[in-house]
Amino acid sequence: MAGEVELQSDVTISGNARARTLHLKTLRKQWQIIALQVVATVALIGMYLEVVSTYVVGSIDHTILFDSIELLIGDQLPLNDWFTGEGRTGLSRFFVPLVIGLVVGGVMALIAFQTPKVQQRIKLGFIITLITMLVGRLLFSWVTGMLFSFDLRLPDDGELKTLEWPLLMIMSLLIMFVYLLPVIMGSRGIWGLSRRSIAWAIGFTLLFLGIHAILTFPLIKAQLGDYGGALATLESQVSAPTIGLFGLKLVTNEQLDLILIAVLILVFQESAFGVIRYLEYAFRLPESCKRDPEYVQQMDNMLNTHLKHTFGFLGLTGVATMVALGFHSVLLGLVSDSTGSQWAAQVSESIELSLTYGLVISAVMFLSIMALFRFLIPWQRIWGLIYNLRNQAEAAVTKEKEFIEI
Numbered sequence: 001m002a003g004e005v006e007l008q009s010d011v012t013i014s015g016n017a018r019a020r021t022l023h024l025k026t027l028r029k030q031w032q033i034i035a036l037q038v039v040a041t042v043a044l045i046g047m048y049l050e051v052v053s054t055y056v057v058g059s060i061d062h063t064i065l066f067d068s069i070e071l072l073i074g075d076q077l078p079l080n081d082w083f084t085g086e087g088r089t090g091l092s093r094f095f096v097p098l099v100i101g102l103v104v105g106g107v108m109a110l111i112a113f114q115t116p117k118v119q120q121r122i123k124l125g126f127i128i129t130l131i132t133m134l135v136g137r138l139l140f141s142w143v144t145g146m147l148f149s150f151d152l153r154l155p156d157d158g159e160l161k162t163l164e165w166p167l168l169m170i171m172s173l174l175i176m177f178v179y180l181l182p183v184i185m186g187s188r189g190i191w192g193l194s195r196r197s198i199a200w201a202i203g204f205t206l207l208f209l210g211i212h213a214i215l216t217f218p219l220i221k222a223q224l225g226d227y228g229g230a231l232a233t234l235e236s237q238v239s240a241p242t243i244g245l246f247g248l249k250l251v252t253n254e255q256l257d258l259i260l261i262a263v264l265i266l267v268f269q270e271s272a273f274g275v276i277r278y279l280e281y282a283f284r285l286p287e288s289c290k291r292d293p294e295y296v297q298q299m300d301n302m303l304n305t306h307l308k309h310t311f312g313f314l315g316l317t318g319v320a321t322m323v324a325l326g327f328h329s330v331l332l333g334l335v336s337d338s339t340g341s342q343w344a345a346q347v348s349e350s351i352e353l354s355l356t357y358g359l360v361i362s363a364v365m366f367l368s369i370m371a372l373f374r375f376l377i378p379w380q381r382i383w384g385l386i387y388n389l390r391n392q393a394e395a396a397v398t399k400e401k402e403f404i405e406i
Contacts, residue, residue, distance in 0.1 A: 022282040022290040022299060032303035033275055037190050039310060040271035044186040044201065045098065047264035051182075051205060053091050054257045055212055059232040062179045063093050066172070078169040084176070101180035105187025112192040134170070137162040190272050193279065198272045202265060209261075241326055245319065250326025255359075259325075263318045267310060274306050320366075325359050327366040 020026065027033060052061070063086045066077055077084075083100070085093030111122055141162060142155045177184065182201040189197030212231065214220060221228035241249035243256050251259065282290065282299065289295045323330065 020293075020296050022285060022295060024279060024283060027279060027282050027299070030303070032300070032307060033278070035307060036271045036275050036303070036310075039307075040190045040268050040275070041102075041187065043264045043268035043271065044183065044190070045102075047205065047261060047268055048098065048183055048186075049091065049094070050257060050261045050264060051209070052094055054254075054261070055209075055232050057091055057093065059230050061093060062097075062175060063088075064230075065175060069171075073168075077172050078165055079172045079176070084172075097176060097180055098183060101183035102187050104180075105184045106191055108184070108188040109190075109192030109194075112188070112194065130170075134166045135163070137166075186268065186272075190275070193276050195273065195276060198269070202269060205265065243322075245322065250322045250330075255325055256322075259318055259321050262321070263314055266314055266317065270306075270314070271310060274310075278303065278306075324363040324366040327362045 063084060066079075066084055066086060070077055081087050083096060085096055111119060114122070138155060138159055141159045145156075145159070146152060182205050185197040185204070186201035188194060189199075189201060215224065215228065216231050216233040221231065221233070224231075241251050241255075242253060243249065243251050278299070285295065
């Protein structure tokens with residue numbers, strides 16, 4: 001969007017006062033927009049750390065790959081250990097690369113708001129720097145050697161060895177870029193207002209999860225040998241739930257990690273795309289509407305509602321997912337408490353409910369009952385009553401403020 005939508009200047013108001021408008025230069029500094037961008041950034045970091053801690057750390061993280069490359073070439077890679085996280089344990093290996101990824105994404109977002117001429121100069125400078133770093137020393141030593149010796153020849157081994165450091169540096173940076181791609185593209189999309197970058201961050205994360213799930217399938221994992229043994233897997237047989245609500249144990253720690261990943265992806269997506277959607281709406285308004293106080297108030301209401309729904313409905317989604325995965329435990333608990341029979345305990349210990357497809361059956365049962373409640377409970381009237389009560393309360397507060405000002 002940075003390349004599609006140009007920043008608009010505010011219209012000067014007579015006198016010293018400046019009225020609020022919906023011009024992009026003012027709207028992008030509004031606290032609701034900044035709050036949505038901060039929420040999206042926090043969700044992006046949380047999503048990345050959850051995925052890394054669940055599937056990557058200790059199995060296929062970049063430090064293991066760097067150690068394997070160093071053993072293969074018999075030399076140290078150019079990147080320092082403080083940058084790559086080598087020598088650290090657990091999730092701390094990703095802390096410094098995560099910060100660097102956010103900084104790189106922020107710089108890319110800043111560049112996206114520059115004029116096309118400035119962007120072209122930056123790209124040209126980057127290409128020239130890359131070429132100079134790659135073959136600059138080789139060309140300099142080769143050309144000067146031929147000039148001083150008056151001999152037209154091919155580069156010797158010593159001169160070709162100057163390519164080793166830049167090639168290893170570029171390879172190391174590419175590896176780090178692949179590992180940090182969701183963070184770099186996500187932060188660029190949030191602060192650079194780019195739908196494509198946000199889609200890249202989400203798509204790459206989902207692609208990694210899909211490929212990882214395929215590779216850890218028992219039949220495929222057995223064919224991978226030692227490489228498959230290094231992959232972190234979730235057990236096909238579910239252990240006893242340890243986390244729940246109101247005294248009911250619903251999910252395990254592994255299932256809670258997956259729920260957090262899904263919810264954080266939704267928060268990141270809705271907040272990041274929401275900022276772009278609202279700014280595009282304001283950009284397309286006529287000039288008279290951008291200065292209209294009613295439209296300004298409408299935008300405030302839309303942004304405030306979006307912030308409330310982000311935490312309310314997506315939090316409710318996480319709770320509903322926990323209940324859906326442990327719905328059989330809820331039903332069996334109710335049966336056991338009401339009848340006192342041993343039937344519920346025997347069913348809960350069955351192998352069918354302990355396997356992963358038992359969770360799918362439990363979730364389908366929950367969705368079926370919720371769909372049945374839709375026909376029995378007038379949800380629209382209930383929500384309408386709640387909105388009416390809230391509007392009446394807000395109107396009362398507004399009248400009270402006006403009375404106090406008078």
